[in-house]
Amino acid sequence: MRTTLRMAALTWLLAMTPFLLGQARTTAWVRTFTCSGNGIAQTDTFTLAPGEWRICYRPHGRGPFSVTLRDADSGLNKRLTNQTGPEVASGSSKGNYGIKSAYLVVHGSDDGWQVWVEHYMDTVDEWNFRQSQTPRKALERLGSWTGEAAEQTVTVQVTAPHWRFSHEQLGPGRLRLDVFDATGQCLLRACTAVSGIREAWIHQSGEFTVRISAIDTPWIFHIDAPVTPAGTQDY
Structure with missing residues (x-):
């Protein structure tokens, strides 16, 4: 009886292995940083891992509205959106270039805005990313x-x-x-x-x-x- 149960369990595990591995390696957009504010502000620094990522933004109120990505090491800028208004829209900008540490410079209305960073990764990559983050300095x-x-x-x-x-x-x-x-x-x-x-x-x-x-x-x-x-x- 025990042998039969063990064989049945082994057969089920072998049959489900491709499915379980497929589930574990499914890729999706994972949020790794977020910030909200109003008016003009710079965010804290954040990490951009190798691979594909995107910067998302959601303005409130009326324009103008702009978001600039700034390399924290070189100081180089990349304008992600520059909307003169008066109507402004949410959106995102994808990238995979070699910036490791960056922050955002946001010019928006007093009604507020939100920005966030997403990486396209699977669960293993996400776990490795989270583990690689050094604790924030006091x-x-x-x-x-x-x-x-x-x-x-x-x-x-x-x-x-x-x-x-x-x-x-x-x-x-x-x-x-x-x-x-x-x-x-x-x-x-x-x-x-x-x-x-x-x-x-x-x-x-x-x-x-x-x-x-x-x-x-x-x-x-x-x-x-x-x-x-x-x-x-x-x-």
Whole structure:
């Protein structure tokens, strides 16, 4: 009886092996990074694995709307979409060129937008991809600034090459923040009408001007940068 059951189980396993292997190696689009925001912002860096991938975007509100892929190592740019509006549409841009680490620069409306990265991979490739990702470095706070409802300008000096800008509206009014580099280029613009923390990244060092316009609300913003171990330099 046991021999018969074992033979039956072995026969079933052999018959199902092609199906099971086929299921395990089925390829699909797998989301590996996502970010949402409004106005002008840069995302955190993300990994682009060898093979086929695509950058997807979904704007809200009216245009203009643009998304640029920037190589974090070389600084080279690739414009993925540039819609003048007023009507703007969701879409995606495929690629397989040799960029390993990148981030997105998004110019959109105050109504918001969402961007995400997908890789075309099977379950084995996805597992290998997830395992290859190094843990994010811990962040240390470089400074915090607070204020009341008013027009205000703050100048900050940041030596870190990659840093996170987070801000929070603390009252029921409206808040707008713009961050400019030393050349006057706007790197971040965010408008909020509800409380909650908002985050974006800036991928350069130097002197920056933060312009705050607050109506009926106090505010706070923070600058945090990845911790760099002593004796090393973050590029």
